[in-house]
Structures are given as structure tokens and as C-alpha cells.
Amino acid sequence: MVQLRPFRAVRYDPEALGTSLDSLIAPPYDVIDDELREKLAAEPHNIVHLTLPCGAQRYAQASRRLHRWVNEGAIIRDKRPGFYILDEEFASPRGRLHRRCLLGLLHLEEFAAQEVRPHEEIFRGPMEDRLALLRATEANLEPIFCLYDDPRGEASDLLDRAQDNGEPLSEAEDFEGGFHRLSRITKETDLRALEQRLRGRPALIADGHHRYSAALEYAQARQRSGRRAGTPGDPSGFILSAFVSLQDPGLVILPTHRRLRGIPAERLRSLESRLRKRFDLEPFETLDALQREVERGRPGEVGLWVVAKRQGWKLRPRALPAADPVSRLSVSVLEREVLPSVLGPKGELEVSYVHGGVGAALLGPQDRRAQLIGLVRPPSSAEVEAVAAAGLRMPRKSTYFHPKVWSGFALYVFRDQ
Numbered sequence: 199m200v201q202l203r204p205f206r207a208v209r210y211d212p213e214a215l216g217t218s219l220d221s222l223i224a225p226p227y228d229v230i231d232d233e234l235r236e237k238l239a240a241e242p243h244n245i246v247h248l249t250l251p252c253g254a255q256r257y258a259q260a261s262r263r264l265h266r267w268v269n270e271g272a273i274i275r276d277k278r279p280g281f282y283i284l285d286e287e288f289a290s291p292r293g294r295l296h297r298r299c300l301l302g303l304l305h306l307e308e309f310a311a312q313e314v315r316p317h318e319e320i321f322r323g324p325m326e327d328r329l330a331l332l333r334a335t336e337a338n339l340e341p342i343f344c345l346y347d348d349p350r351g352e353a354s355d356l357l358d359r360a361q362d363n364g365e366p367l368s369e370a371e372d373f374e375g376g377f378h379r380l381s382r383i384t385k386e387t388d389l390r391a392l393e394q395r396l397r398g399r400p401a402l403i404a405d406g407h408h409r410y411s412a413a414l415e416y417a418q419a420r421q422r423s424g425r426r427a428g429t430p431g432d433p434s435g436f437i438l439s440a441f442v443s444l445q446d447p448g449l450v451i452l453p454t455h456r457r458l459r460g461i462p463a464e465r466l467r468s469l470e471s472r473l474r475k476r477f478d479l480e481p482f483e484t485l486d487a488l489q490r491e492v493e494r495g496r497p498g499e500v501g502l503w504v505v506a507k508r509q510g511w512k513l514r515p516r517a518l519p520a521a522d523p524v525s526r527l528s529v530s531v532l533e534r535e536v537l538p539s540v541l542g543p544k545g546e547l548e549v550s551y552v553h554g555g556v557g558a559a560l561l562g563p564q565d566r567r568a569q570l571i572g573l574v575r576p577p578s579s580a581e582v583e584a585v586a587a588a589g590l591r592m593p594r595k596s597t598y599f600h601p602k603v604w605s606g607f608a609l610y611v612f613r614d615q
Contacts, residue, residue, distance in 0.1 A: 200304070200305070200307070200313045200314065200396065200397065200398060200399060200400060200401050201304070201305035201393075201397060202302045202303065202304055202305070202392075202393060202396045202397070202439075202441070203302060203303045203305070203393065203436065204279040204280050204281050204302060204303070204383075204384075204389050204393075205279055205280075205302065205303045205436075205438075205610055206275050206276045206277070206278065206279050206280075207275070207276050207280075207282060207301070207608035207609065207610070208268070208273050208274065208275045208276075208337075208608070208609040208610070208611045209273060209274065209276065209367070209368070209380075209607070209608055209609070210222050210243070210272065210273055210368075210606065211271060211272060211273065211274050212368075214270075214271050214272060215243055215272055217241070217243070218370070219368050219369070219370040219606070219607075220370045220371050220372070221241045221244065222241065222243055222244055222245060222370075222606050223244075223245060223370050223372060223378070223604050223605060223606035223607065224238050224244055224245050224246045224249065224604065224605050224606060225372075225601075225602050225604055225605070226249070226340055226405065226406075226602050226603065226604070226605055227246075227249040227250040227340070227605075228324070228408075229602055230246065230250055235250055235252075243267065243272055244606075245339070245340070245605045245606035246605075247260070247263055248260050248263060248264055248335070248339045249339045249340050249605055251263075251331070257330045257331050257333070257334035257335075258334055260331060260334060260335055260339075261334040261335045261336075264335050264337060264339075264611070265613075268611075273609070275611070276382075278384050279384070279389075280362075280382045280383050280384040280389065281300055281301065281302045281382070281383045281389060281392055282300075282301035282302070282367075282380060282381070282382050282383075282607075282608050283298065283299070283300060283301070283357055283361060283380070283381045283382070283383065284298070284299040284300075284301055284378060284379070284380050284440060284603070284607055284608075285297075285298055285299075285378070285379045285380075285381070286298075286299065286376060286377070286378055286448070286601065286603075286604075287376065287377040287378075288374070288375070288376040288377075288448075288600075288601050289374075289375055289376075290450050290600060291450075291452075291554060292450070295447070295448040295450065296447075296448050297442060297446055297448030297449065297450075298354070298357065298442065298443075298446060298448070299341075299343075299440040299441065299442050299603060300353075300357060300392075300440070300441040300442075301341060301438070301439070301440050301441075301607075301608055302392075302438075302439060302441065303436035303437065303438060303439070303610065304342075304344065304401060304436060304437050304438075304439040305435060305436055306410075306413055306414045306417050306435055306436060306437055307414075308414070312400065312587075312589065313400055313401065314344075314400070314401045314403065314410070315400055315401065315402045315403065315586035315587065315589075316403050316407050316410075316586065316591070317402065317403065317404075317582050317585050317586040317590075317591065317592055317596075317597070318403075318407050318591060318592055318594065318596065318597070319591045319594060320407050320408060320411050321408070324408040325408045325411045325412050325415075326412075327408075328408050328409050328412035329412035329415060329416060332412055332413060332416050333416065335611075335613075336434070336611070336612055336613035337609060337610060337611040337612065337613065338409075338413070338437055338438035338609065338610040338611075338612075339605065339609055340409075340438070340603075340605035340606075340609075341406070341438045341439050341440040341603055341605075341608070342403060342405060342406025342409050342410055342437060342438070342439050342440070343403070343404040343405035343406055343439075343440050343442070343599060343602070343603045344401045344402060344403055344404060344406075344439045344440065344441050344442070345401070345402040345404050345441070345442055345443070345444050345449075345579070345582075345583070346396060346399050346400070346401060346402070346441050346442075346443060346444065347399055347400070347443075347444050347445075347583075348399075348443040348444065348445055349445060351443075351445065352395055353392065353395045353396060353443065354443055354445075354446075356388070356391055356392055356395060357383075357392075359388075360383045360385065360388035360391075360392070361381045361382070361383060362381065362382050362383060362384055362385070365381065366379045366380060366381050367380045367381055367382055368380045368607065370606075370607075372604060374601070376601055376604070378604060378607065380607050380608070396441070400586075400587075401439070401441070402444075402582065402583060402586050403586075404442070404582075404597070404599045405599055405602060405603070406439075409437070410437060413434075413437040416434060417432070417434045417435050420432070420434055433612035434612055436610075437610075438608070438609070438610040440603045444579050444580075444583065449579055449599075450599065450600045450601075451576045451577060451578070451579065451582070451597055451598065451599055451600070452553045452554035452576055452598045452599075452600045453493055453553070453554055453573070453574050453575065453576040453598075454529070454551050454552070454553055454574065454576075454595045454596065454597070454598050455489075455551070455552050455553075455554075455555065455560060455571060455572060455573050455574060456532065456537075456549055456550075456551060456571070456572035456574075457549070457550045457551070457552060457560070457561070457562050457568035457570075457571060457572075458537075458540065458547055458548070458549060458568055458569055458570040458571070458572060459547070459548040459549075459550075459566070459567075459568055459569055460546060460547055460548040460569075461540060461541075461547065461569050461570060462542075465540065465541075465542055466504070466506075466569065466570075469502075469504070469539070469540065470511075472539050473502070473511070473513060473536070473539055476515070476516065476535065476539070477513040477514060477515055477516065477535075477536075478513070478514040478516060479511040479512070479513060479514075480511060480512040480514070481509065481510075481511055482501075482503075482509070482510050482511065482512065483508075483509060485503050485508075485510065485560065485571065486556065488501045488503055488510045488511075488512060488573060489501065489556065489560070489573050491512055492512060492528070492573045492574065492575055493573070493575055493576065494575075495512070495528075495575050496514075496575075497518070497526045497527065497528065497575070497581075498514070498515050498518045498526055498527070498528060498531050499512060499513065499514050499515075499528060499531075499575060500512075500513050500528050500531050500532045500536055500572065500573060500574055500575075501513065501571075501572070501573030501574075502536065502570060502571070502572060502573070503560075503570065503571040503573065504569075504570060505561060505567065505568055505569055505570065505571065506569065510571070513531075513536065515531055515535065518531075522590075523581060523584040523585045523588055523590065524585055524588075524590050524591070524592060524593075527577055527581065527585075527592065527593075527596065528574040528575035528576075528577075529574045529577070529592065529593055529595075529596045530592070530593055530596075532572050532574055533593045534593075536572065537572070540570065550562065550566075550568075551595050553598040553600070554576075554598070554600070576597075576598075577592070577596060577597060582597060
């Protein structure tokens with residue numbers, strides 16, 4: 199049974215640092231490239247120094263920095279436990295939207311129990327990286343992103359009523375123009391009511407599969423070593439999580455299109471004839487029109503744009519599996535049916551990804567211009583939920599929840615608890 203509990207967050211004290219929270223927050227570690235990290239790290243107390251440390255001793259360095267910040271008063275622990283509300287306003291393809299996150303501690307459960315449900319594959323390398331950071335810091339430095347079902351709006355209504363005095367703890371504007379407001383719930387009756395409302399509802403991981411797996415492995419290792427992990431009071435048996443309702447009107451999933459390079463010329467020349475053996479093809483003369491048609495199309499439809507010829511097609515499979523929620527996804531058809539036709543039996547393809555870009559942004563930089571663009575329809579939240587409920591996994595790079603939940607508003611440090 200899913201359990202969510204309040205906690206005493208560790209938060210920045212911008213006044214002590216003489217700066218604004220704007221300069222201290224960052225996107226989650228796995229969407230930060232080298233250029234962005236360098237820009238963020240120019241602020242010596244930006245959260246990126248903890249979530250994405252550099253160098254041979256990076257994990258130990260992050261641990262030392264975290265506890266130095268505690269000792270300096272740069273970050274402070276709240277005196278009372280609570281749930282935290284993170285309201286986000288952001289730009290999207292649907293215009294300016296609002297999304298509400300509930301921050302709390304999720305009890306770690308094995309995936310087999312189907313209480314916490316992944317929808318993507320987990321790879322050992324990224325998981326080991328997060329595990330090493332967790333071992334060194336004994337802290338959740340940023341929340342994972344989870345979804346819960348609230349069809350009658352009971353939990354959402356309670357969140358509206360329960361904020362302490364309606365006053366924000368902190369506010370920040372990020373470099374993408376998003377606005378974030380953090381508030382808190384500490385009244386005991388409201389805390390208990392929220393725990394009860396959410397108890398037993400499955401938690402669907404939107405982002406943070408590797409962090410969750412690392413936290414679970416860490417807690418299990420503590421239990422095997424005879425430490426108190428796994429007991430009701432063990433602080434490492436929980437993970438900091440941001441919960442968003444599946445019914446939240448601000449829940450946005452962007453498509454993740456594919457840029458394809460490294461295709462032999464002879465395979466490009468014969469591409470259309472090979473595709474016609476398995477798909478119905480509808481021609482398009484502009485990339486923008488093809489993209490619009492695919493993104494609002496039917497399940498299983500994909501687009502393919504030939505950059506050099508400035509032409510493309512919408513591909514419709516002649517048959518889709520009726521019962522398999524993964525095989526019916528547009529991204530699955532592209533990865534499993536279309537790309538083998540492009541690649542050939544022993545070919546190698548260079549693939550890069552773009553989230554919801556339009557026009558020239560899809561083509562890539564001039565010196566790395568794509569040969570083909572693979573366009574997909576974004577999965578709906580209902581489709582993601584169906585895949586997770588069936589215990590299945592989507593192909594990698596299938597979902598991009600927009601925006602990511604930013605880091606730096608609340609940390610869960612359990613070393614001294």
C-alpha cells in the first residue's frame with residue numbers, strides 16, 4: 199500500500215546568502231548539459247553543485263559541500279514536519295499553464311507490488327551514479343516526479359484549503375520564464391487527512407526511475423547490513439517525491455521526435471518502396487504540416503521527413519495489436535517497425551532527440567544536419583497509466599513531462615535523523 203508522509207525540509211536561506219532563489223534553483227540533473235551546468239555553477243550555492251557534481255571525487259565533494267552549507271546556515275531545516283505545495287506557472291504549446299505539486303516522502307516499495315509503477319526501462323549505469331551520490335550525501339537532493347489518480351478532485355480540494363495562511367515560503371523565476379511558489383501544510387488534521395486521501399492510490403513514476411531504483415537498493419542494502427532500514431521509523435526507507443494529479447489541467451507530455459543520421463544513400467533511395475510494404479503512406483510537402491498532423495493524429499501513426507528531398511509521409515500501420523498498450527504507441531511503431539526499415543539488418547544509426555521542437559529546430563545544427571526526422575504522437579497520460587498498470591515498459595525516450603520539476607526548493611537530508 200502506497201504511503202506518503204510529511205517531513206522537515208531542508209531549504210535555502212536566500213537572505214543569508216545575499217542572493218535570490220532564482221539563482222539557486224536548477225532543472226533536474228539529467229537534462230543539464232555541460233554548457234548549462236557551467237552557467238548554473240557560476241553561482242557558488244546553486245543546487246547543481248550537489249545534484250550534478252564534477253571531478254574524480256565528485257560524490258565526496260557533494261557530501262562535504264552539503265554539510266558545509268548546513269553549518270554555514272546557507273540551508274536550514276524546517277522546525278516542523280509538513281507537506282509542501284509547489285505551484286508552477288509555465289509556457290507550453292497550449293499557452294500559459296499552472297501545475298500543482300505536492301511534495302512529501304514516498305515509502306519505497308518493490309515494483310513487483312504494483313504500488314509504485316514505472317513506465318520506462320532502468321539502466322544500471324545511470325542508477326549506479328545516483329546510488330553513489332545517495333551513499334555519499336545520505337540525502338535526496340531533488341524530488342522524483344510522480345502521478346496519482348484523483349478523479350473526484352478530493353486531494354486537490356484539500357490542498358486548496360490546507361495551505362498555512364495562504365502565504366508562500368518562497369518564490370522564484372527560472373531562466374525559461376517559469377514561476378514557482380512554495381507553500382506548506384503543517385496543521386496536524388490536514389496532514390492526516392492528506393495521508394489518508396492518498397493512501398493506497400498507486401504512484402506512477404513520471405520522472406526519476408533511476409533515482410527511485412537507487413534509493414530502493416540503498417535502503418535494502420542497509421537492511422541487509424542490520425541497520426534499521428525497512429523499519430517504520432527508518433528515514434532511508436522513503437524518497438522525496440513531487441506528486442501531481444493525473445487530472446491536473448497543467449499536466450503536459452511533449453512528443454520526443456528523432457533526428458536520424460548515418461543512413462547509407464542506397465537505403466534512402468529505396469526507403470519509400472520498403473515502407474509501402476507495411477504502411478499506408480500519405481505524402482506531405484512541408485515539415486510543419488506533417489508534424490501538426492502526426493502530433494494530433496491517431497495511435498500508432500508516425501511521420502518521416504526526408505531532409506534532402508524536403509518531403510515526407512505520414513505512416514499508418516495496416517494493423518496494430520489490439521491488447522498491447524505499448525505496441526500501439528506511436529513511439530513503439532517508430533522504434534520497432536520504421537527504424538528497422540531505415541537501418542537494415544546490420545546497420546548503425548545515429549539518433550538524437552528533440553522535445554516538441556518545430557520547423558528548423560527539428561533539423562539540428564548545420565554541421566550535424568539530420569538526414570531523416572522521425573515524428574511521433576505524444577502519449578497521453580491515460581496511455582502512460584495503462585502501460586504502467588500492465589507492468590510493461592515503454593521504449594526509452596518515450597515521454598517528456600513538461601516542465602520538469604525544478605530542484606532547489608526542498609531537500610530531504612536524513613543523515614542525522
